[in-house]
Amino acid sequence: MSTKSAEPRLLGRILGRDAAIAQLIIVTLVIFVLMTVLNSGRFLSYYNFESMTYLMPELGILCIAMMIAMLTGGIDLSVVAIANLAAITAGVYFRNPIVAETMGAGGAALILHTIAGVMIALMVGLAAGLLNGILISRLRIIPILATLGTGQVFGGLALVLTGGPAIVGYPPTWNWIGTGKLLGVATPFWIMIIVASVVAILLRRTNLGVNLMLIGTNARAAIFAGIRSSRMILYSYALSGVLAAIAGILLSGRTNSAKADFGSSYLLQAVLIAVLGGTNPAGGKGRVLGVLLALLALTFLSSGLQMMRVSNFMIDAVWGGFLVLVIAINYLRSAK
Numbered sequence: 001m002s003t004k005s006a007e008p009r010l011l012g013r014i015l016g017r018d019a020a021i022a023q024l025i026i027v028t029l030v031i032f033v034l035m036t037v038l039n040s041g042r043f044l045s046y047y048n049f050e051s052m053t054y055l056m057p058e059l060g061i062l063c064i065a066m067m068i069a070m071l072t073g074g075i076d077l078s079v080v081a082i083a084n085l086a087a088i089t090a091g092v093y094f095r096n097p098i099v100a101e102t103m104g105a106g107g108a109a110l111i112l113h114t115i116a117g118v119m120i121a122l123m124v125g126l127a128a129g130l131l132n133g134i135l136i137s138r139l140r141i142i143p144i145l146a147t148l149g150t151g152q153v154f155g156g157l158a159l160v161l162t163g164g165p166a167i168v169g170y171p172p173t174w175n176w177i178g179t180g181k182l183l184g185v186a187t188p189f190w191i192m193i194i195v196a197s198v199v200a201i202l203l204r205r206t207n208l209g210v211n212l213m214l215i216g217t218n219a220r221a222a223i224f225a226g227i228r229s230s231r232m233i234l235y236s237y238a239l240s241g242v243l244a245a246i247a248g249i250l251l252s253g254r255t256n257s258a259k260a261d262f263g264s265s266y267l268l269q270a271v272l273i274a275v276l277g278g279t280n281p282a283g284g285k286g287r288v289l290g291v292l293l294a295l296l297a298l299t300f301l302s303s304g305l306q307m308m309r310v311s312n313f314m315i316d317a318v319w320g321g322f323l324v325l326v327i328a329i330n331y332l333r334s335a336k
Contacts (some may be wrong), residue, residue, distance in 0.1 A: 020278040024293040031297050035304025042307055052299055053185065054178075057192035058083075058250040059266055060295045063277070064199055065243035066270040067291050071203075071212045072233050073283030074136060074143030076240050078151035080267045082128045083248030085154045086121035087258035090249070091167035093117050094174070103171050114173040121245045128154055129241020133234035158260035166259035170252060178253020188250045195246060199239075200288040212236055213284055272323050273298060298322070 035043045042048065062079050069076035093099060094117055102109045128150070135146040161167075180187040203209030211232045252258040275281060276298070277291035298319060305315050 021287070021290055021293065024277070024290055024297065028293055028297040028300065031300045031304075035300055035307075039304055039307045043304055048303060048307075050186065052303060053189040054254060056295060056299050057186075057188035058247045058254070058263070059269060059273070060192045060292065061195055061243050061247040061250070062263075062266055062270045063273040063291050063295055064196060064288060065240040065247070066274040067277065067279045067286045067288070068199070068203075068212075068236050068243070069143070069147075069240045070274055070279045070281055071283055071286050072215045072236055073281075074233070074237075075147065075271070075281070076132065076237065076244075077144065077147040077267065078128065078132060078154055079240065079244040079247070079270060080263050081151040081154035081158070081260075082125055082241050082244035083251060083266075084258060084260055084262050085128065085158045085161075085248070086124040086245035087248035087252035087262075088158045088161050088167055088260070089124045090117040090121040090174075091170060091252065091258050092161055093120050094170060095167070110171060110173055114171055117171075117174060118177075118249060121249050122242055125241040125243070125245025125248070126238055127241070129238040129244070130234065132241065133237035136237065137230040137233040155260050162258075162260060166257040166262075168257045170256055170258075174249075175253050175256050178250050178255070188254065191246065191250065195243065196288050196292060199243075202239075203286075203288065208232065208235060215283070269298075269319070272319060275327070276323060 062083065065079050066076060094103070094113070099113055103113050132147055132150055135141045135150065136143050139146075177187055177191070182190050203212070215229050215232055248258070251263055255262070273294045274286070274291055276294035277287065278294075279286035279291065301318065301322070302315055305318065310318075
């Protein structure tokens with residue numbers, strides 16, 4: 001076989017396997033160029049890109065959490081409520097008089113209590129995710145109904161803990177997680193990259209990822225293959241809950257506050273970006289890289305439109321139209 005004939009076949013295999021990724025790269029580049037031209041230099045400013053590195057991570061991690069739930073053919077409509085509840089619970093811990101007095105002394109105590117607050121938030125996320133997993137995997141409740149109900153429960157608990165107003169006054173070390181810099185790059189951005197890398201490895205290099213994909217592709221075949229579907233679904237929602245808690249930590253660290261209704265628009269955006277990133281809502285297909293590319297594309301689009309003083313309502317309409325367009329392109333490509 002000649003070298004010339006081998007190269008097209010290799011390229012065809014690569015593009016055939018990653019056609020959705022190639023499509024997202026092209027779409028992202030087109031949006032980047034378009035927003036650059038329409039905003040005449042402002043879009044390419046250092047301040048604009050720095051702002052993106054602080055705003056993207058919390059939504060990006062929620063999108064990854066949503067993708068994990070979708071891999072099994074489910075959905076997690078409680079991710080935003082879990083994020084807020086986790087951040088609020090940590091805030092209640094910091095407001096404890098003994099803890100507040102100890103942190104006031106600074107030094108190692110401040111760092112240790114911050115670590116304790118992070119662990120509390122993560123445990124809340126894990127417990128909430130496990131509850132979702134039990135309802136779906138053990139009690140066989142439809143995911144959309146189970147997570148819709150638990151989302152209301154978690155939101156109600158958050159309101160009970162706060163009494164309505166936002167919790168403010170997080171320690172500076174907590175705020176650094178959401179607003180600080182590490183090696184000249186925003187700390188939240190590093191956290192998103194680490195989370196995305198770990199999840200990508202879990203999905204591509206471990207039995208958990210393979211099993212989740214198989215369950216979403218063909219649940220009956222997964223049972224015949226000896227996969228404990230209930231346990232895998234439980235793990236997936238537990239992981240989704242932990243990721244939601246991380247997003248809550250970033251959001252409260254960036255705003256120095258936490259409230260039961262923070263990030264209410266993130267839920268629809270998380271579903272939108274997960275689907276745009278190539279995640280199959282019916283399950284069995286999803287890539288972290290695709291989700292990150294979709295996040296980047298829509299962040300470019302949103303930032304550029306805001307610079308043009310387009311209303312948020314119109315931006316939401318553009319996002320919805322963008323979703324319909326990409327789904328139509330995917331359908332036509334699959335049919336071809």
